[in-house]
Amino acid sequence: xxxxxxxxxxxxxxxxxxxEACMEGALAAGCRFFAGYPIxxxxxxxxKMSGRLPKLGGKFIxxxxxxASMGAIIGASLAGAKSMTATSGPGFSLxxxxxxxxxxxxxxxxxxxxxxxxxxxxxPTGPSQSDVMQCRWGTHGDHPAIVLxxxxxxxxxxxxxxxxxxAEQFRTCVxxxxxxxxxxxREKIVIPAKEDIKIVNRKKPNLKPGDxxxxxEADASLIPPMMNFGEGFRYHVTGLDxxxxxxxxxxxxxxxxxxxxxxxxVEMHKDELxxxxxxxxxxxxxxxxxxxxxxxxxxxxxxxxxxQGIKAGLFRPITLFPIPEKQxxxxxxxxxxxxxxxxxxxxxxxxxxRILGPAVPVVGVHRVNGEPIAPSLIxxxxxxx
Amino acid sequence: MSKRYEIRLAxxxxxxxVLAGVILAEAASIFENKNAVQSQSYGPESRxxxxxxxxxxxDEEIDYPKATHIDxxxxxxxxxxxxxxxxxxxxxxxxxxxxxxxxxxPEKYRSVKAPITRLARETxxxxxxxxxxALGLIQELTGIxxxxxxxxxxxxxxxxxxEDLNKRALEVGREAAHEYGAHILSARG
Numbered sequence: 422x423x424x425x426x427x428x429x430x431x432x433x434x435x436x437x438x439x440x441e442a443c444m445e446g447a448l449a450a451g452c453r454f455f456a457g458y459p460i461x462x463x464x465x466x467x468x469k470m471s472g473r474l475p476k477l478g479g480k481f482i483x484x485x486x487x488x489a490s491m492g493a494i495i496g497a498s499l500a501g502a503k504s505m506t507a508t509s510g511p512g513f514s515l516x517x518x519x520x521x522x523x524x525x526x527x528x529x530x531x532x533x534x535x536x537x538x539x540x541x542x543x544x545p546t547g548p549s550q551s552d553v554m555q556c557r558w559g560t561h562g563d564h565p566a567i568v569l570x571x572x573x574x575x576x577x578x579x580x581x582x583x584x585x586x587x588a589e590q591f592r593t594c595v596x597x598x599x600x601x602x603x604x605x606x607r608e609k610i611v612i613p614a615k616e617d618i619k620i621v622n623r624k625k626p627n628l629k630p631g632d633x634x635x636x637x638e639a640d641a642s643l644i645p646p647m648m649n650f651g652e653g654f655r656y657h658v659t660g661l662d663x664x665x666x667x668x669x670x671x672x673x674x675x676x677x678x679x680x681x682x683x684x685x686x687v688e689m690h691k692d693e694l695x696x697x698x699x700x701x702x703x704x705x706x707x708x709x710x711x712x713x714x715x716x717x718x719x720x721x722x723x724x725x726x727x728x729q730g731i732k733a734g735l736f737r738p739i740t741l742f743p744i745p746e747k748q749x750x751x752x753x754x755x756x757x758x759x760x761x762x763x764x765x766x767x768x769x770x771x772x773x774x775r776i777l778g779p780a781v782p783v784v785g786v787h788r789v790n791g792e793p794i795a796p797s798l799i800x801x802x803x804x805x806x
Numbered sequence: 807m808s809k810r811y812e813i814r815l816a817x818x819x820x821x822x823x824v825l826a827g828v829i830l831a832e833a834a835s836i837f838e839n840k841n842a843v844q845s846q847s848y849g850p851e852s853r854x855x856x857x858x859x860x861x862x863x864x865d866e867e868i869d870y871p872k873a874t875h876i877d878x879x880x881x882x883x884x885x886x887x888x889x890x891x892x893x894x895x896x897x898x899x900x901x902x903x904x905x906x907x908x909x910x911x912p913e914k915y916r917s918v919k920a921p922i923t924r925l926a927r928e929t930x931x932x933x934x935x936x937x938x939x940a941l942g943l944i945q946e947l948t949g950i951x952x953x954x955x956x957x958x959x960x961x962x963x964x965x966x967x968x969e970d971l972n973k974r975a976l977e978v979g980r981e982a983a984h985e986y987g988a989h990i991l992s993a994r995g
Contacts, residue, residue, distance in 0.1 A: 434836065436828070436831065436832045436835060436836050461850070545850050546847070546848055546849060546850055547847070602845060602871065602872075605845065605846060606843055606844060606845035606846075606871050607828060607831060607832075607843070607844040607845070608835070608842070608843050608844075608868075609835040609836060609841075609842070714871070717869045717870050717871060718869075718870050720869040720870075721869040721870040724869070793872055795870075795872075795874060796869075796870050796874065797874070
């Protein structure tokens with residue numbers, strides 16, 4: 422494989438697996454540091470990165486575990502490199518403490534979680550969507566969460582680029598939640614030319630050497646501009662509650678300001694974060710809400726229901742968090758029933774129920790057997806009373 | 807071709823079924839500009855565990871990427887035949903390795919039994935081209951992809967230095983289609 426694919430001026434056609442497309446997306450977004458501990462079903466991302474990054478002047482490190490992997494990407498990002506790691510459930514669990522650190526210290530980074538069954542080592546090679554709530558609430562404390570979930574190979578590329586852009590824009594840790602089917606299936610992908618890929622870089626303060634620098638002083642955007650280590654400004658980074666200087670501060674006012682800002686900086690910009698697809702929802706009396714590979718089963722089920730004369734539609738959140746609440750409610754505005762199929766026991770269904778309230782019945786189609794949810798199962802839920 | 811053609815390649819890890827699926831899908835999507843999706847499922851073992859590779863080829867956008875109405879089943883183990891024949895509608899074409907699948911294929915299916923692995927080992931000379939012999943057989947029996955596309959896809963995916971061996975494997979597979987599957991070919995016309 423050529424090392425220059427992401428540098429080409431013209432689009433490149435390839436036949437790739439989701440993990441490979443994710444890796445290409447990361448490189449296209451400017452990722453130049455990867456630290457990880459390979460784990461199925463995410464291993465190909467690390468494998469391919471280890472071959473490609475050095476040729477692009479980047480660094481690949483296989484770490485001793487996932488805790489260290491997360492620490493390494495935080496450090497690399499503070500030094501200015503766009504950084505990522507990739508893992509699956511058991512490794513994602515280990516990363517949680519440092520994911521919280523990245524959010525608290527506002528260090529941009531991307532974590533890819535290719536979901537497998539759990540808890541614990543679970544089912545290493547089977548598909549699952551059972552980490553959805555861990556992606557949202559895995560680390561402790563109130564925190565922002567930006568979580569994207571692709572359903573195709575091209576989208577694995579695009580959402581990975583988006584994850585980097587959001588991480589850089591919002592100075593936070595962004596999660597790409599893929600499932601094993603998207604990670605391992607292969608499709609044709611047209612990788613866009615470099616100039617057609619929108620890249621966002623972290624906002625830097627406009628300072629001269631010697632100017633005072635308050636690393637956590639935010640403007641109206643609530644997102645502080647970020648100076649990279651090694652560029653002439655010393656500052657303190659901590660996971661403790663801190664003030665604008667970066668040094669620990671337990672003053673109640675400071676804590677309140679910090680915690681609210683960390684959440685609000687994402688909340689106030691969330692309309693920029695919503696990626697979603699509406700398929701035949703305009704008159705849908707039965708709405709299916711599905712994401713990841715399950716949405717492809719759902720799309721088929723919707724088509725089959727339409728062929729039977731049932732007005733079915735699909736709302737597909739690509740941005741799982743923040744939840745596109747208004748968009749879900751709008752898609753459900755004609756719905757007499759909502760179906761939420763997931764390869765877990767109802768994690769996103771609970772959110773949909775919360776959003777829509779008791780007026781609309783919400784039916785879950787949940788499978789945790791390591792098999793994809795077949796369209797026929799979703800169709801039964803659409804048709805059934 | 808019907809709108810959606812579903813292929814399941816089943817056997818053991820190490821038989822090259824995932825790669826066979828990738829090559830078939832690549833032939834269809836990259837070299838013939840159809841839509842194709844390849845997916846797989848396997849256990850935690852790198853070889854020896856049950857392995858399944860699926861390819862969907864379609865003129866239309868492919869939503870669900872897994873097989874639900876199999877058009878072609880390839881079985882390289884008896885266990886695969888036992889497990890997956892029951893998923894097949896009667897319209898399916900079943901291809902099995904005659905040495906590795908001793909069970910009879912039910913009469914209701916159109917079926918071809920050929921000593922695919924033995925042909926790779928003895929006629930081509932290397933057992934590791936079993937998957938490519940199988941692809942030659944599938945190509946000639948079904949025409950689901952054209953030979954030029956398949957050959958390009960094979961040559962793009964196999965290790966350097968094995969090109970001639972793999973071309974020969976395709977040829978042996980296609981010859982086997984005539985030797986063991988004449989009944990299918992004559993019905994295709």
